[in-house]
Amino acid sequence: MFFKKKDRGIREAGWDRTLITGVVGMVYFAPVFWIILNAFKTRQDGLATPPKLFFTPSMDNFFNVFYRITDAGDHVATGMGLYFFNSIFAAGAGVLLALVIGTLAAYGFSRYPLRGNDTYLFVILTTRMLPPIVVIIPIFLMFRVTGLSGSYIGIILLYAMFNLAFSVWMMKSFFDELSTDVEDAARLDGINEIKVFFKICIPQLTAGLAATAVFALILTWNEFLFALLLTGNDTRTVPVAMARAMGGQLGVDYGLLSAIITLFLIPVFVVTYMLQNHLLRGVTFGTVKK
Amino acid sequence: MTALHVQGLVKHFDNVRAVDGLDMDVADGEFFALLGPSASGKTTTLRTICGIEQADAGNIFLDGKDMTTAQVRDRGVAMVFQTFALYPHLSIFDNLAFPLREQKLSRADIATRVGEIAEMLRLTHTLDRKPGTASGGEQQRIAIGRALVRRPKLLLLDEPLTNLDAKLRHDTRAEFKRLHREHGMTIVYATPDELEALSLGQRIGIMNEGRMVQVGTVDEVYDSPVNPFVAAQVGSPRMNLISAVRQGSDENPVIELPFADVSGGPWAHALKAFPVGAEVLFGIRPHDLSTDQSADVGPKFIGTVHLTEPLGDIVILDLVANGTQFKLVLPEEQAVRYGVGDELPLTFGLSNTHVFAKETGIAIR
Known part of the structure; x- marks a missing residue:
């Protein structure tokens, strides 16, 4: 496929x-x-x-x-409709935010490197080196103090942070691949820096953006631990609800669980299927000789 | 009228001085070729002139106006990149229309101007396609079209033929000549290829290590190179440079070559200023050596064939005389007589010989 x-x-x-x-x-x-x-x-x-x-x-x-x-x-x-909405909303908004910030940051790292650029990138990567279980207690306390615990904004910010390192690294590698001659040519044609980013770089990177979005969405969609501890009754996501459905008085209802999982598979499948052409198409192929 | 005047241009990258005090003048409507080996600073010079890079020192005047710190879009300079740098996500029409859209031209005007350019560069049939589907030659013409469509005052071409195959290179060279003649625009053409520079440039500027070494017409740089670097850059096969010593008396200098003594060349007068025993480089082009010793013009000596390079109608012979290697070009019908190890009678006329001071590299004449 x-x-x-x-x-x-x-x-x-x-x-x-x-x-x-x-x-x-x-x-x-x-x-x-x-x-x-x-x-x-x-x-x-x-x-x-x-x-x-x-x-x-x-x-x-x-x-x-x-x-x-x-x-x-x-x-x-049962409230499962709400939980599905929560999952879609939290993952979607979190990934979108991570993608927007990550792409801007990656452009900066790629085109306007700082002194010690690689060190900064490494530091960003280290945020993903610790297992979530290690950082969950300080994050939980921070969320309690700030009142973010159980709110949509809280889980969305957390998911954005969760995906940021990944999107910065992915997008930076895509930006590095682009020919800077093309951007210089656009500058000569008279466009400003903001347009260079939006009209020249981003259109060349739709495939990269799609790939990053799909990977981040799948990771976030399946996320359980943060959601378990940081969402409330109204903001609960499907993986957490699924775990709750497992423990009934009458033993595990495998049929019910399977139905939830089957429904849970659909959005990921649909998104991946819709973006598959973007994932495949090498739009930049063959236009710049190296 | 000077279209472009560059004065003491300096550009660093970290610790590397890419351009190191470069001066150049290009007249209005001139085709100026910038010749130099890779990493001699040609590309950086062009990028600084068009404003993608900012000069660290020096000034750039366009049409007499100081544009050293001006915005890229205010300079009216277009550039064709070595990599072509087309917009891969836009159709060929949109690639050509891009600079015009930024100038806020009306739809109709854009269509007309793009149509004209496409017609001129034989791109009309490709306009709906993406540049990725175009052939190498077409991509090249799109890049040129995009530069020409906004009618620049000055066109910079950065090794535009490097990415084309040999046949296409030849055709496109002729195309450049035609474009220049028909549009009469000012062109600066950077290339590492002397053939391109000599055939296209009305004047040639030879660059080395970020500086302009010599500027002149084809004849000037070919006949009177200012130093061994220029002598080696211009002319193919390159000039033979032979280590020699100034001998003879103060008033009557003689150059002692490993295989002959010569005196009385165009350099004879200037050589008097050098002390006896000074080391020099003696230059003679492979075309100026002759096997016809009957013409009584210069020294006679014997060379042994070391290697032959047949190139169709001419043959380059690598010769050795008294331990010194040099090259000779002969027409094919003469060269067939000689094989490796054969001895040739040789001579040369003094009027086309060059002498350079060994230490400073300055031409003595």
Whole structure:
């Protein structure tokens, strides 16, 4: 799916190698496949041994994700809709913020290097070297003191910070690849520095921006620990809600969990699919001889 | 009228002096070639003239106005980069229209001007495409078109042919000549290739280590190089420079070459100022050596063939005479007679010989 372009001079693999690759791929995909199938099974089908490949699909689990039926027979919302919105909003806004700040910073690091530029970049990278569990206590205390704990702005800022190091490094490497002659040519054509950035550099980097956004989104979308400790009832994200759904009095409801996970997969899949052309297209290819 | 006047230009990069006190003048409508090896400061000079780089010292005058610190867009200078530097994300039409859009021209005017330029450079059929799909020659013409479309007063060309193949290089050279003749604009053309410089430049400036070494017409730099560097830069194959010693009397100087003694050349008078025993470099071009000893013009000596380089209609012979190596160019039909190890009778006329002081490199004449 990701590499449609045929490189001339490189031969396609034969059936034998393609088959081996396919089998290995299936091994990796098997858990995902099991989860998606499980989401459509009733409780009995889901727990059957050996697992059933053929069964009558049911949408009950998906219904249960969003509604609970009380003893009186009323439908009560579970709040999962809100949690999905929270996940999308927190990850989306956090990544967007990280991308905006990260791209500007990367442009600065690439085009206007400071004395000791590499040291600064290294320091930025170190913010991602510590495992989250180590920094969570000071961050938790800071959030308590500032009142950011449990608010949207808090988790969005945290996710922006969480992705900043990565976006700066990624975007800097993309900026470094661009020919500065092109920017100089634009300056000669009479445009100012702001336009050089927006009209010359950024349009050449849509592929880089898309790649950075996808990686950051996937990381943030799956983030659990910060969300567990720093979101409140109203700002809870799906991974946290998922963990809560696991511990019921009647044991783990695998069908319900699978349905949540299946729904949880969709946004990442859609975003990656939409950006796949950007991820592939080398817009700058062949215009500058080096 | 001087279109460009550069005075004492200095530009550093960290500890490197890329341009080191450069002076140059380019007349209105002149095609000026800037010749020098790589890293001699040609590109930095051009970048400072157009304002991408700021001069550390010295002044730049355009049409008599001091533009040393002026904004890039106020200078009216266009430049074609060695890498072409096209905008990869814009169509070829938009590449050509880019400078005009920045000048806030109307849509109709832009379409007309881009149309004219595309017509002139044979790009009309490519306008909708992205530059990445264009051939090397087309990319080159787009780069030139983008520079010409805003009708600059001064056009700077930075090694514009370096990235083209040999055949295309030849055709494009002719194209430059045509463009210059038809538009009559002032052009500064930087190149490491003497053939380009000699064939295109009305005057040639030879640069070395950030300085202008010599400026002159093709004949001037070819016939009277000011030092061994210029002598070696201009002319192919390069001038033979042979270590020699000034001998003879104070009034009648003789140059003692390893294989012959010569006296009475155009340098004879100036050489009197040098003491007997002074070391000099004796220069003679491979074309000026002759195998015809009947003409009684200069010293006669014998050279042994060491190597032959056939180039089609001419052959370059590497010769050794008394331990000194030098080159000789012969027409193919004469050279077929000689193989490695053969001995040749040789002579040369004194009028085309050059003498340089060994220590300072200054031409003695």
